[in-house]
Amino acid sequence: MSTPSAAPTPRRARPAVRISSAAAMAVLTAVSAAACSTSSPASSSSKTGGSTPDGASxxxxxxxxxxxxxGSIxxxxxxxxxxxxxxxxxxxTDPHDYEPTAADARTVAGARYAIVNGVGYDAWADKLLAANPAAGRAELKVGDLAGVKPGGNPHRWYAPDDVHQVIEKITEDYKKADPADAAYFDQRKKDFETKDLATYNKLIADIKSxxxxxxxxxxxxxxxxLADGLGLKMLTPRxxxxxxxxxxxxxxKDKAAIDDQIKNKQIKVYVYNTQNSxxxxxxxxxxxxxxxxxxAAVTETLTPADATFQQWQTAQLQGIEQALAKATGR
Incomplete structure (x- = not known):
């Protein structure tokens, strides 16, 4: 498999994270309404799960x-x-400058568990959660879990070690929310790590080796x-x-340095984000x-949108591996 052939339309250059006043008003209004009705999902939701009632076991x-x-994980x-x-x-959709909708607020209001990336990547999500401090809702901020300080690199889903840390934490939180089904969540975690992520894990190990x-x-x-996780040396100026x-x-100065690296073939492979080209x-x-x-190409979010995390990442890793093999003859 190679990298996805149909790349999405490149996004415009990113502005600072913001929530417009109109959007903020809509969000706050929706949160108030959510106290009466929390069943409507966000318009961009992806749903997975059974239909068992919210009871004990x-x-x-x-x-x-x-x-x-x-969400896929x-x-x-x-x-x-x-x-x-x-x-x-x-x-x-660019996660950096997304403006939440009223439907998003209703989804947050009805959730018992929330996962945000953090490190300034999705500040709008923090505002949504703060606007509705629901009692009993557990929250996972990935950047805090990974120990990334403000100003650090927020793209933790591209750090293999952090991905496995998130898997551990989500499973732990599910078991706290539903202790009666702890064995079920343990088995799901085991299957996900040993079966679903098998190709992903092998590619990372093979490329690093x-x-x-x-x-x-x-x-x-x-x-x-990702370069750190694969053991590759990043030459592009930070x-x-x-x-x-x-x-x-x-x-x-930076552009001239990169031009020089390319001209003199100091880099063996060039990897770019097609969603911010x-x-x-x-x-x-x-x-x-x-x-x-x-x-080789990567994207910021799941591409295609209905792919699983491992399908998406595996395709990109295979593309990087092929580029490295072509560049080095190995």
């Missing part, structure tokens, strides 16, 4: 995930005992945690990676291809 835990990559770990709604589920220390370039900081992720203009990135992709440097 066999209850259905209502879960809301800010992004569908975490949560749904698979919970199986028939959870109902997961992911707010960001459209590949053309075969290509450890191979220098690569990238379009933005989303690639950095200031450029961060600027591109934040929607800022990169410096002429600015003119600067497009120019670098062209330069790399013209120089005979293999190019």
């Amino acid at each position: 066999g209850r259905t835990i209502r879960v809301v995930a800010a992004e569908n990559f975490w 949560a749904a698979q770990l919970g199986g028939g005992h959870v109902h997961v709604a992911s707010i960001i589920a459209n590949p053309d 075969t290509y450890h220390g191979t220098p690569i370039g990238a379009s933005e900081s989303i690639v950095s945690p 200031t450029f990676l961060d600027a591109m992720s934040e929607g800022a203009d990169p410096t002429a 600015t003119p600067d990135v497009q120019a670098q992709v062209k330069e790399a291809k013209d120089a005979g440097i293999p190019v």
Whole structure:
């Protein structure tokens, strides 16, 4: 399998995270209404779970995930005992500057468990949760779990170790919410890690073993945690990676450094985010291809939208592995 062939339309450069006044009014209004009715899911929800009543054993835990990559994992770990709604589920939606809707507020109001990425990536989700401090709702902020401080790299779903840490925590929280079904959640976790993630885990181990220390370039900081997890050496200046992720203009110095790395083939592979392909990135992709440097692609959210976390990540890892093999002859 290779990387997805039909990449979504590139997004515009990212502005700072914001929630418009109109959206905020709609959210607060919806939260008030949610006290009377919490059954309506978010319009962009992805649902997985059984229809057992919310009772003692066999209850259905209502879960809301800010992004569908975490929602996919949560749904698979919970199986028939959870109902997961992911707010960001459209590949053309930028999680950085998303503006919540009234339906999103209702979904959050009805959830017993909430998963947000944190580290400034989805500040709108923090505002949604704060607007409705429901008693008894458990919350997981991935950045805090991973120990990433403010200003750190927020793209934790691209860090294999952090993904496994999240799997452990979600399972633990499910068991706390529904102790009667603890054995069920333990089995779901075991199956997910040993079967569903088998190819994902093997690709990571194989790439790390075969290509450890191979220098690569990238379009933005989303690639950095994955490069670390794969044992690859990121040569692109961090200031450029961060600027591109934040929607800022990169410096002429950084662009010149990357041009030099490509021209002199200091990097073996160039990896770029097709969902944030600015003119600067497009120019670098062209330069790399013209120089005979293999190019691999990643996306920020599940692509296609109905893919599982492991299907999405496996396809991208296979694309990176193929690029590395072409570049090194190994």
